[in-house]
Amino acid sequence: MKTVKEVMTAQPVCVTLQDNLYEVAVKMRDADTGVIPVVEADGETLIGIITDRDLVIRGYAEKHSGSTAVETVMTKGITAVSESTSVDEAAELMASRQIRRIPVVNGKKLIGIVSLGDLAVKNIFADEAAEALTDISQQHLH
Template sequence: MANTIRNIMTTDVECVTLLDNVYEVACKMRDHDVGIVPVVDDQQNCIGVITDRDIVIRGVAGKRSGSSAVEQVMSETLITGTPEMSVDEAAKLMAEKQIRRLPIIENGKLAGIVAMADLAVRDKFADQAGYALSEISEQRGEEHLQ
């Protein structure tokens, strides 16, 4: 199916483990120009994510140092997709959950990640990305950290 997430997801994803600290995560974000880093266990199971917002809200504003453990700032509640889901399904899920990045899991392992930008740069998927972004931007209420 040409319209699946597998065709647009980023597969070369930088990850961290619970052995890393917040400073190391921030450096990976800077060095790879990303706003999210999945947290994986030793079998590559995605057990959480750290976003740039997590670092600011739970780290800096929470008065935690850069040497704080990953698990002190990571988001453990994961919203994930699969490589075989359609771009439309992913866009709707991202809009509904008000997230801009979606970890993609296959056979229990992290397979990649899809960001709103991935949807937006594909001309044929621009409508789905626009819909999701407008839903994320317009909805009010509790803000999600992911």
Template sequence: MAKVENRTLREIMTKDVETVSLKDNVYEVACKMRDWNVGSIPVVDEKHDVIGIITDRDIVIRGLAEKREGSAAIEQVMSRDIVLGRPDMTVDEAAKMMAEHQVRRLPVVDNGKLVGIVALADMAVRQVHQDEASEALNQISEPASRH
């Protein structure tokens, strides 16, 4: 059986991505996550450049567990060291990158501007990429090695 040509992130990414800025607070982000039914939201600056991401886990670990108020600034709980994808990356490349960095969601940027987001689930629901997504999930789920 011939291998199907590998698709790019542009073809599978979610293009309509909601974002937040540093002007929002943790409570507002949590409400947006609930309303949009998402577990992560990219954080952008005034120019719409991606400067971080905030996840439901960030809110729990860096917010609630640190006893921060709901009015705490996003800056206190967001992840700044994020991995970014490009629209022209193949799904294979993205899956390997996500596995290497143990991330489940990959903001996709073009010239620094957010153009979409790909979740591991986006890869898994597409039959052609099931193996790549499965392999990435296995690697993401492994505990990170301590140095």
């Protein structure tokens, strides 16, 4: 059985609470990603996550500027998995929580991130992952 460690993106681009929305947007653009984990100043301890949707809905739609602090729009209390979590378990978790990406941690240390796309592209598409992607995609169309 494959684990998320085998399919995750290791060492994803991150931001800290010292960063602002403009810096998050630039990092998303430069890394060609729609999600940026937020870590403590140590650069390792996961404390939240920001998606491109968060930037729009909680940031700019609420009339926050590019200089607004990361903490204003980030999601706290996020779901994370360990590197030994099976891809099936990760897919089930994504489906039940209706999320597309999950940070991978060792304790509280961020070591990677896994997305439904990672599961699909790397041909690990268990039935749960296929169902999760379909469910989540359909919800975003409505």
